[in-house]
Amino acid sequence: MSIEHLTNTLYLVASILFIYDLKLLARPRTAVTGNYLGALGMVLAVVATLISGRYDWGMIVLGVAIGSVIGAVTALRVKMTAMPEMVGLFNGFGGAASVLVAGSAMMAAFTAYSGGPAPTGGDLQMKIATVASGIIGSVTIFGSYVAFGKLAEFLCVKWKLKTWQKVVKYGVSAATAIGAIWYGVVHWNPKSAIEDIYALVFILSGLAIGGLLLLKKDRFPGMDALKVISAVASVAFGVLVVMQPENVLLYWALVGVSGILGVLLTVSIGGADMPVVIALLNSYSGLAATATGFVINNNVLIIAGALVGASGVILTNIMCKAMNRSLANVLFGTMGPTGDTPDADKVYRTVKAASADEVAMVLDSAQRVVIVPGYGMAVAQAQHAVRDLANQLEARGTTVEYAIHPVAGRMPGHMNVLLAEADVPYDKLIEMDYINPTMAQVDVVIVVGANDVVNPVARTDPKSPIAGMPIIDVDKARTVVVIKRSLSPGFAGIPNPLFAMDNTLMFFNDGKKAILELIAAIKEL
Amino acid sequence: MSDLVMLLTVFVLAIFVGIEIITKVPPTLHTPLMSGSNAISGITIVGALLLAGALQGTEYFHPVGKPLALVALVFATINVVGGYVVTHRMLKMFRRK
Numbered sequence: 001m002s003i004e005h006l007t008n009t010l011y012l013v014a015s016i017l018f019i020y021d022l023k024l025l026a027r028p029r030t031a032v033t034g035n036y037l038g039a040l041g042m043v044l045a046v047v048a049t050l051i052s053g054r055y056d057w058g059m060i061v062l063g064v065a066i067g068s069v070i071g072a073v074t075a076l077r078v079k080m081t082a083m084p085e086m087v088g089l090f091n092g093f094g095g096a097a098s099v100l101v102a103g104s105a106m107m108a109a110f111t112a113y114s115g116g117p118a119p120t121g122g123d124l125q126m127k128i129a130t131v132a133s134g135i136i137g138s139v140t141i142f143g144s145y146v147a148f149g150k151l152a153e154f155l156c157v158k159w160k161l162k163t164w165q166k167v168v169k170y171g172v173s174a175a176t177a178i179g180a181i182w183y184g185v186v187h188w189n190p191k192s193a194i195e196d197i198y199a200l201v202f203i204l205s206g207l208a209i210g211g212l213l214l215l216k217k218d219r220f221p222g223m224d225a226l227k228v229i230s231a232v233a234s235v236a237f238g239v240l241v242v243m244q245p246e247n248v249l250l251y252w253a254l255v256g257v258s259g260i261l262g263v264l265l266t267v268s269i270g271g272a273d274m275p276v277v278i279a280l281l282n283s284y285s286g287l288a289a290t291a292t293g294f295v296i297n298n299n300v301l302i303i304a305g306a307l308v309g310a311s312g313v314i315l316t317n318i319m320c321k322a323m324n325r326s327l328a329n330v331l332f333g334t335m336g337p338t339g340d341t342p343d344a345d346k347v348y349r350t351v352k353a354a355s356a357d358e359v360a361m362v363l364d365s366a367q368r369v370v371i372v373p374g375y376g377m378a379v380a381q382a383q384h385a386v387r388d389l390a391n392q393l394e395a396r397g398t399t400v401e402y403a404i405h406p407v408a409g410r411m412p413g414h415m416n417v418l419l420a421e422a423d424v425p426y427d428k429l430i431e432m433d434y435i436n437p438t439m440a441q442v443d444v445v446i447v448v449g450a451n452d453v454v455n456p457v458a459r460t461d462p463k464s465p466i467a468g469m470p471i472i473d474v475d476k477a478r479t480v481v482v483i484k485r486s487l488s489p490g491f492a493g494i495p496n497p498l499f500a501m502d503n504t505l506m507f508f509n510d511g512k513k514a515i516l517e518l519i520a521a522i523k524e525l
Numbered sequence: 526m527s528d529l530v531m532l533l534t535v536f537v538l539a540i541f542v543g544i545e546i547i548t549k550v551p552p553t554l555h556t557p558l559m560s561g562s563n564a565i566s567g568i569t570i571v572g573a574l575l576l577a578g579a580l581q582g583t584e585y586f587h588p589v590g591k592p593l594a595l596v597a598l599v600f601a602t603i604n605v606v607g608g609y610v611v612t613h614r615m616l617k618m619f620r621r622k
Contacts, residue, residue: 025550025554038609046571066599071607072607076610080615086560090604091566093603096596097572097604100573100600108590111589282562282563288569293572301569306539307542310539313544315555412559413553417615420618
């Protein structure tokens with residue numbers, strides 16, 4: 001067996017391990033093993049590559065060492081509430097790696113350098129795959145950066161930024177614009193007007209991206225037209241790259257215009273839709289890896305990329321269903337049909353505010369309690385207090401469960417992770433579809449930091465922006481306790497009649513303080 | 526069968542396998558699924574190794590391409606190491622009772 005056979009066999013084993021990794025992720029009990037198998041698969045893929053030839057070990061050790069330190073430190077230090085930001089950013093790194101590998105492979109195959117052998121060239125498959133890597137990868141890089149910036153709340157916002165947010169926001173914008181100008185000027189060729197057009201496109205792309213990242217709003221007039229133009233330009237430059245693969249400047253111009261597309265596609269998506277975007281970008285980063293696999297004729301890249309691509313598409317679909325919106329609507333549209341928003345003052349005329357003692361009395365006689373957490377609970381850092389309250393109620397003989405809406409957090413499954421971190425056993429986390437049919441038998445529902453996902457208007461008013469969105473039917477429970485700072489609306493910007501219902505008690509307070517007061521009040525009973 | 530058709534076959538079959546197994550992952554584990562699949566998409570590390578480690582005069586060597594591939598290697602390694610470590614952190618929380 002030659003080394004080449006061994007390498008390819010190890011790639012096959014690595015692919016099988018990746019498949020097992022995802023298969024074992026289907027159960028909390030086997031998931032840890034699955035993750036180990038995936039990591040083993042990655043190690044095998046790296047070993048298989050390294051035994052296949054002779055290498056410049058200095059570069060390899062350098063790159064792997066820097067990457068490992070950054071990766072490990074980030075992964076160990078990131079807070080669970082910041083998981084969407086981290087995954088968002090990492091998607092972008094995947095896209096960047098694909099863009100750079102494809103670009104580098106194209107240079108090696110087509111571009112001569114002084115003192116080197118004549119370039120060996122490549123076939124049509126390689127050229128087209130390089131273009132695909134460039135476009136998908138670049139859309140992923142800039143789309144992910146925008147998603148990261150929106151989740152970390154420094155892009156597309158009007159309020160004052162913290163120092164680190166300012167440094168990142170203006171730093172990235174300036175670096176993109178200055179980098180583009182520098183590269184364009186260096187490659188300015190007075191003898192060739194056509195080359196200068198490519199250099200100009202590159203400079204303008206950098207300026208456009210840098211400028212768009214300074215926007216304070218999600219949308220602006222003419223945005224959809226600009227999306228179409230940058231998409232068409234990406235394809236046009238793709239064709240040019242296939243025709244003249246030896247021209248590196250063209251490849252970077254392609255990456256530049258695709259970057260504009262990436263920014264535009266993500267900038268217009270509102271904060272409430274972030275779970276969809278993160279899932280979609282996850283899919284893109286996988287597809288970019290697949291395209292790179294076609295560039296260097298490598299099976300393991302194609303298989304691994306396809307698995308990630310499929311995973312992202314499925315999660316995107318689930319998230320869209322959970323919000324009752326089509327993917328096209330998330331990407332291009334505004335929030336659903338916006339009928340007349342009912343007047344908040346009218347809706348909230350019959351709101352009843354309750355104190356901790358009153359709520360404690362209600363809980364005292366309850367046999368079955370369901371807690372409905374929203375992202376507001378995580379913002380208030382109330383998950384540990386919520387768990388303490390649940391433990392206390394359970395010690396008094398009450399059954400406590402948690403009802404989890406699919407978009408309760410800021411990425412798919414986020415709320416489950418936040419509660420798991422607070423030591424809430426995962427079998428107490430009940431999915432919306434399972435808990436809804438039993439809601440009428442629930443004595444008390446406690447809503448903490450959730451709003452739109454428990455708004456009965458989704459069921460009753462076909463004109464509402466959230467019409468048809470699946471919700472947790474808390475209004476069907478005997479008593480509803482809503483813990484909320486004020487009557488302010490959620491992402492959808494509409495009043496919630498749940499707050500004014502006869503069986504609803506509003507407990508106005510900060511999430512964490514409210515729960516702690518409740519715990520104290522129950523102790524005194 | 527040509528190389529391209531072979532690779533396309535592999536790609537399409539892998540998509541089907543992916544859809545089949547990922548549909549079975551429960552919502553509870555969707556976040557670890559995303560960070561785990563993020564780590565898998567770091568497979569581009571294989572391409573980055575080939576190009577960043579290429580010796581002068583060999584198929585994958587280019588003096589400008591090589592430093593770019595080094596940057597790619599850093600990014601891909603961050604994805605791989607960071608992805609698996611953070612997934613492990615999350616899954617451990619789900620395992621304990």
